[in-house]
Amino acid sequence: MRYIGTAASRVDGYAKVTGAAKYAAEVRPDDLTHGSVVTSTIARGRITRLDVSEALRVDGVIKVLTHLNRPEMPDDDSAYKDDVAPDGSPFRPLYDDRILFDGQPIALVIAEEPEIAQFAASLVRVDYDQEPHVTDVRRRREEPSALKPSAKTGADPFAPPKPRGAAEKALAAAEVRHQGEYYVPIEHHNPMELYASTVIFEGDGKLTVYDKTQGVQNVQRYLCGVLKMDPDDVRVMSPFMGGGFGSGLRPQYQVVLAGLAALALKRSVRVVLTRQQMYGLGHRPAMIQRIELGAKADGTLETVTHDAVTVTSQYEHFYRQETGWSGLLYRCANATYAHKLAPLDLATSCDMRAPSAATGVYALECAMDELAVALGLDPLDLRLRCYSDRDQHADRPYSSKNLRDCYRQGAEAFGWDKRNREPRSMRDGSELVGWGMATGVWEAMQVPIGVRIVLTANGHAEVSCATSDIGTGTYTIMAQVAADMLGLSLDDITIKLGDSTLPQSPVEGGSWIAASVANGIATTSDAVRHELLGLAKQMQNSPFADVAPDEVTLADGKLVSKRDPTSAVLIADAMRHSGVDRIEREKTTRFTKDESRSHNVHSAVFAEVKVDEELGVIRVTRIVSAVAAGRILNPKTAGSQILGGVVWGIGMALHEETLLDHTFGRVMNANIAEYHVPVNADIHDIKVIFVDEPDDSINRLGIKGLGEIGIVGVAAAVANAVYHATGMRVRDLPITLDKLD
Structure with a gap:
């Protein structure tokens, strides 16, 4: 391999340091308007009065959207479900007068300039019928009846593992014991790039959406449900992302607000959240954990008990498999786990x-x-x-x-x-x-993924997949793998990603994209190589007349015999001989789950x-x-x-x-x-x-x-x-x- 395993510099580095790389809030279509979000100042209750009259009197203000005048939205929860949504009823921005958490969006002021929108948003007046709230996980833990089980069945992928052995008995008999309670607070992601969406209203009523997200196709499906639009009418783009760390796995509410505003005005709209408003999005949940360990005097681990209480919202039950790591890492015959959720009046926790x-x-x-x-x-x-x-x-x-x-x-x-x-x-x-x-x-982990490759006779390949590059270097590793699989130089590879119209990809998270998309490129490259071999066999005196596909490789712009490296044909010659200007192949790679390992x-x-x-x-x-x-x-x-x-x-x-x-x-x-x-x-x-x-x-x-x-x-x-x-x-x-x- 010429490129895989080498410390190649980022192929998108020049675009980023020169400003050529455009992020969601940097795309500037004609006739662009700007939205500023008004958020709630209570944690739980209802809106009783929402006065936008002063805001509307400001020169340059076009409209103020609230739950009272927004475009029609679906009533059922299924329309608001995204690919990684937890159990429960997803949050619906601007849907009704209910307040579920402090900092909830309750209005969107749209104006000709962002500064006008921000000023006018400060003039919106809101009255509430406030209800008692709870945001303290320690207080909630003292109310056992308020805690929820983290999983309905053992088949749930995030359920604690099944216990093994007799943990309680082994702990009592252990020669050395330890018990401790450990606390992790709520943490917020704080990526450098603020959450932003620019929704371009096309002349035919379709929407092109530039969004900060870790999954363009996830956002596209979500918007189609929430905005009641056909998939062909919504295209989501996210070619660059300034950090996500999991906060972009789910669609954030600004993309819905920008979409609603674009449909209401029939104009392009940009909504950028403030740093303070980003604290009204998801977060790493606070967690109280209790661990008991029992061991023999020689250090043999006899038993592990791990219990946890984790924060979630009142309307969704977000959780991950928090406790099972304890029973995985070390040899131990007895282990048991328990995991409960503490619903609080906060936005839903997230990855x-x-x-x-x-x-x-x-x-x-x-x-x-x-x-x-x-x-x-x-x-x-x-x-x-x-x-x-x-x-x-x-x-x-x-x-x-x-x-x-x-x-x-x-x-x-x-x-x-x-x-x-x-x-x-x-x-x-x-x-x-x-x-x-x-x-x-x-x-x-590995996930099904689609990759398209277009190889042209001049020795250039375009490799495309809807996956995202959230700053991890996906552009670069895709280019490295493609160059090696296709036998081309790194400079002859172009990568296209972050576009919902490209071949299928899940959200980028969980450390699964590099393995998935790299092997996806290998799969599609195989199909390209097979076609090239077919073309080479048609050439006069072809050295590959009786050669099987797995007996050739692509290297240095050539189709090369594995048995005899001197037997080779230029890729360009094979294509031109057959009058083929381009080879286009698209394949989906699925990974067989190995239950034995x-x-x-x-x-x-x-x-x-x-x-x-x-x-x-x-x-x-x-x-x-x-x-x-x-x-x-x-x-x-x-x-x-x-x-x-x-x-x-x-x-x-x-x-x-x-x-x-x-x-x-x-x-x-x-x-x-x-x-x-x-x-x-x-x-x-x-x-x-x-x-x-x-x-x-x-x-x-x-x-x-x-x-x-x-x-x-x-x-x-x-x-x-x-x-x-x-x-x-x-x-x-x-x-x-x-x-x-």
Whole structure:
């Protein structure tokens, strides 16, 4: 392979740094109008009066849309369901007078200029019939009757795994036990690009929608249901996206508001949410977890119990499989899980990078660290003693698992063998030094996907798929795989994506797109190669007259015999000889689920912190993340993915927390000045190691995907390092200096 596995620079990099790449709020059609959203100031109740008269008197204001005058919308829930919608009744923007959460959109002011719309929106007056609300998960947990089961049946893919053994009995008999409660607060995604939609009203009444989304076809189907339009009349585009992290898996409400306004005005409309309004969208749910571990004195893990209470909204039941990671990672004969939902008067929670694993593994890996202390063992030694080569849930082997090498290479690079086990035993001047570690795990998933390839006689190929590039480098890895599969140079490949009219793709999330689309390109390339072979066989004195399709490959612009590399025909010659100017093939790739093996990615994270003994200020000075994730398509973009995940894990451990005023049910730090995220001064040395992990059974290219794994385990490694430095165990995130008092 010439390109797969190489650190190619982003093929879309030039467009991004020069501004040629246009995002959803940068497309400027003729006759464009601008919408500004008015949001609710209560968490629960009804609108009793909505006065828009002052707003309408402002010069340049065209219309104010509310639930009283919007275009017709469907009554049934099914019209509002998207591809990843949870159980329940989806939120319907501007549908009626009900208020379900603070910051809910209740009106859209449309004007000729954005500043006019924003000013006029401030003049809209609203009265409410306010009802009691609850936004505190701890308060809700004290009301057992208000909690909901997370899954209806064991067949639910997000249901906790089936228990095994006799966990309660094993815990009672364990020689060493640990019990702890761990808390993760609500976190908001805060991507750099604000959520925005530009809806172009075409002359024939059709809509072309530029939307910030992780799934254009998902949005297209959703809009057709909500706006009562035919699929052929709605095209959704998202060629570039400035970060999503899961917040763009579901259509956000601004795209509906812009669509309603475009239909009402028969003009193009742009709606851009403010940073504050983005806190009225989904979030990583707050979570209270209780873990009990029982072990023999030699470190053999005997039992795991993991219970969780997770935040959701009152109208939808969003959840992920939070507790089952605990029973998956380590060899343990007895395990049991429980997961309940705490419905609150907030917007529905949603996926956020490594949903369920980032939070569930945090609790598990902190608990394992505490168990190691109780046993008098090194934390890495304990994990190696409990290592499992088999999926503990399904009792089957992995297609590949190189976690042992992650531990070994990560520990060597970090210098773990120099760690003094005693807390508060390592210092650097006035700072306490702590070393902590944790394990990471994620699923290696694949999804059906369509790819179209158009190869022209001049040696150029256009590869298209409706998938998104959310900043991860999808353009680049698609180009690398296509270049190798078609035997062309990287410069001869054009990638088209982020367009609902292109071949079918699911939303981009879960770390499944790289593996899926890369193998999809390979499948369609096979079809192109077969056709080229047919053309080459028609040539006079063809060296391929009796050659089977699997006996030839494409390389350096030629069709080449695998048996005799000197037997080759230029692609251009084969096409021109047959009078063919272009070959177009489209294939859908589906992956057969291997029930005999489990597919996961793993990591080992080692962290160093330094804590000012007087002030309690914590600095993460070093991180080593060793990752085993099958074949790495591009070490440069892949390394950036892990770096970003590590930074977010540091934020999860020390910075990020959405603060609610429960009296009003309102986010108090709805901005990126008071919602703390790591900045340059917070990030020091991060080393990423990719551990070799051949896997020829998961798919033909051996790809697993690694967008999520970078964050998993980082918060636990940092928290464990803080304990080692200070001797103080903080079990609720983020770990701020006041908690070290």
